[in-house]
Amino acid sequence: xxxxxxxxxNGVSVGGQYALIAIGYTLVYGILRLINFAHGDVFMVxxxxxxxxxxxxxxxxxxxLVLVITVLLGFTIERVAxxxxxxxxxxxxxxSAIGVSYLIQNLAFYFTGGIPQPxxxxxxxxxxxxxxxxxxxxxxxxVTPVLTILxxxxxxxxxxxxxMGMAMRAAAKDFETAQLMGIKINSVISMTFVIGSFLxxxxxxxxxxxxxxxxxxxxxxPGLKAFVAAVFGGIGSIPGAVVGAFIxxxxxxxxxxxxxxxxxxxxxxxxxxxVLCVKPTGLFGEKVTDKV
Numbered sequence: 001x002x003x004x005x006x007x008x009x010n011g012v013s014v015g016g017q018y019a020l021i022a023i024g025y026t027l028v029y030g031i032l033r034l035i036n037f038a039h040g041d042v043f044m045v046x047x048x049x050x051x052x053x054x055x056x057x058x059x060x061x062x063x064x065l066v067l068v069i070t071v072l073l074g075f076t077i078e079r080v081a082x083x084x085x086x087x088x089x090x091x092x093x094x095x096s097a098i099g100v101s102y103l104i105q106n107l108a109f110y111f112t113g114g115i116p117q118p119x120x121x122x123x124x125x126x127x128x129x130x131x132x133x134x135x136x137x138x139x140x141x142x143v144t145p146v147l148t149i150l151x152x153x154x155x156x157x158x159x160x161x162x163x164m165g166m167a168m169r170a171a172a173k174d175f176e177t178a179q180l181m182g183i184k185i186n187s188v189i190s191m192t193f194v195i196g197s198f199l200x201x202x203x204x205x206x207x208x209x210x211x212x213x214x215x216x217x218x219x220x221x222p223g224l225k226a227f228v229a230a231v232f233g234g235i236g237s238i239p240g241a242v243v244g245a246f247i248x249x250x251x252x253x254x255x256x257x258x259x260x261x262x263x264x265x266x267x268x269x270x271x272x273x274x275v276l277c278v279k280p281t282g283l284f285g286e287k288v289t290d291k292v
Contacts, residue, residue, distance in 0.1 A: 038097055
């Protein structure tokens with residue numbers, strides 16, 4: 001058990017980072033019934049912006065800049081790639097999402113030359129090594145789950161106790177009726193992308209604190225695992241996305257601790273298949289009846 005302790009600690013941290021990305025998937029799907037395939041690339045862009053910003057300006061300016069640029073990117077993606085297709089078939093929107101993903105990766109390739117950018121200026125304090133129960137780890141490992149839970153609580157409060165949150169819940173329940181009732185649906189959708197991108201930026205800064213470099217494909221696997229976490233927990237459910245992310249993060253690290261690092265990614269997707277076979281809507285998903 002002592003040998004597995006560092007992996008359990010890392011699993012909680014990784015799960016928190018996946019949760020921050022997964023919430024973006026589940027929010028967008030809850031309202032638009034759209035899988036935003038570009039979300040992992042937004043996460044990657046936040047990492048690249050962090051690398052460039054922290055090496056060029058003070059940390060207290062660099063980190064807010066990362067958040068602002070990532071939020072603007074998410075907002076722009078929604079307005080340019082998704083809003084014009086609001087009444088188009090769902091397949092068209094999905095193809096647009098895939099196109100945006102490849103566009104972002106190719107733009108990143110142009111700016112970086114395809115070379116992974118080293119994280120030369122790590123975020124102070126959270127990147128320092130500490131000892132926890134006899135195991136050595138970075139402080140970000142402890143900060144991540146706490147910050148994730150705080151952000152989720154703030155998001156839940158926003159959704160349940162504000163006018164915008166009420167509009168988001170109405171749009172998620174019945175998109176067409178919400179429009180007929182006078183809800184500014186475009187503002188609601190834009191806010192959803194803004195929130196998702198903000199959380200992805202926070203997750204990116206925490207995630208890349210543990211990695212030496214950021215490449216153009218660095219958002220691929222974290223984004224895919226976060227999507228799996230959202231589906232695993234019940235896509236459209238915020239608590240489901242968070243719980244699914246922590247479970248996947250813990251399982252992934254425990255498998256590494258047992259010496260089966262090669263199979264850690266495969267286990268994530270195998271677990272998803274098993275869960276969906278038993279409970280197709282995920283752990284917290286609601287059964288939806290299609291109207292004829």
